[in-house]
Amino acid sequence: MLLVLIVGWLGWLSLFTERYRDAWDRIAVGIGFTIRTTALAFVISLALGLLLALGRISRNVVLRNVARTYIEFIRGVPILPLIFFLALVVVPDVAGWLGFDNRSISTEWRGVIALAIIYGAYIAEVFRGGVQSVPRGQTEAGLSLGLSRRATLRRVIFPQAMRAVIPPLGNDFIAILKDSSLLSVLAVGEVTLRARQYAAGSFRFRESYVVLVFIYVSLVLVLSFALGRIERRLRGGEQPQEAHH
Structure with missing residues (x-):
C-alpha cells in the first residue's frame, strides 16, 4: 500500500504539476527507446545464453571449458x-575483422550488444539450472524409448525445464531494463540520458530525477505484476502433480 502511495505521488507530480510536466515531456520520449533496447538485448541474450548453457552441459570438454570461461x-x-x-573495444574490433565499417554501428546497437553479451552469461546459468532441475530419470526414460541424447534434451528435458526457468528469466528481463540506464554513458538516448541532459540544461535536478524514478518504478512494477501472474499460473499447473506426490 505504501508503495502504491509513493508511486501515485510521483505520478501526480510528474503528470499534473507544471514544472514536473515540462521535465516529463522532455524525458518520457525516451521510454520507447528504453523498452526497445531492453527487448533487443533480452532476445539476443536468450539465444546466447541457451548456446552457452548447452556448452556447459555438453560432454565435449572443450565446449564445456569455453562456456565456463x-x-x-x-x-x-x-x-x-x-x-x-564491449561497446568501445570488442564490437569495433569484431566489426573490423568482419569487414564492416565500425562507424556504421550506432551507439544503440553497441549498447544492445554489450548488454546481450553480459546477460547471456547470467541467462546461461538460468538455463543450466533449469535443465539440471529435471530428474535424471527423465533422461534415462527418453533414451530407453530410443531417442537420441539430443532428441531427449529437446523433446523431454527442455519442456519440463521451461517451467523452472521462466520466472528467473523474467527477473533477468527486469534487470536488463534497469541496467539499460547504464547505456547513458554511451550517449544512448534512453530515459536516463534524457533526464541528465534536461537536468544539465535547466538545472531542475529535482524535477528531472523525480520523473526518471517514476518512469523506472512504473515500468518495473508493470513487469513484476506480469511476472507474478505467470508464476501463479505455473504454480497452479503444478498443484495437481504436487498433490499426487
Whole structure:
C-alpha cells in the first residue's frame, strides 16, 4: 500500500504539476527507446545464453571449458567497465575483422550488444539450472524409448525445464531494463540520458530525477505484476502433480 502511495505521488507530480510536466515531456520520449533496447538485448541474450548453457552441459570438454570461461569472466567484472570494453573495444574490433565499417554501428546497437553479451552469461546459468532441475530419470526414460541424447534434451528435458526457468528469466528481463540506464554513458538516448541532459540544461535536478524514478518504478512494477501472474499460473499447473506426490 505504501508503495502504491509513493508511486501515485510521483505520478501526480510528474503528470499534473507544471514544472514536473515540462521535465516529463522532455524525458518520457525516451521510454520507447528504453523498452526497445531492453527487448533487443533480452532476445539476443536468450539465444546466447541457451548456446552457452548447452556448452556447459555438453560432454565435449572443450565446449564445456569455453562456456565456463566465458561465464566466469563476464560474471567477474562489474557491468559498467564491461559496457565500455564491449561497446568501445570488442564490437569495433569484431566489426573490423568482419569487414564492416565500425562507424556504421550506432551507439544503440553497441549498447544492445554489450548488454546481450553480459546477460547471456547470467541467462546461461538460468538455463543450466533449469535443465539440471529435471530428474535424471527423465533422461534415462527418453533414451530407453530410443531417442537420441539430443532428441531427449529437446523433446523431454527442455519442456519440463521451461517451467523452472521462466520466472528467473523474467527477473533477468527486469534487470536488463534497469541496467539499460547504464547505456547513458554511451550517449544512448534512453530515459536516463534524457533526464541528465534536461537536468544539465535547466538545472531542475529535482524535477528531472523525480520523473526518471517514476518512469523506472512504473515500468518495473508493470513487469513484476506480469511476472507474478505467470508464476501463479505455473504454480497452479503444478498443484495437481504436487498433490499426487
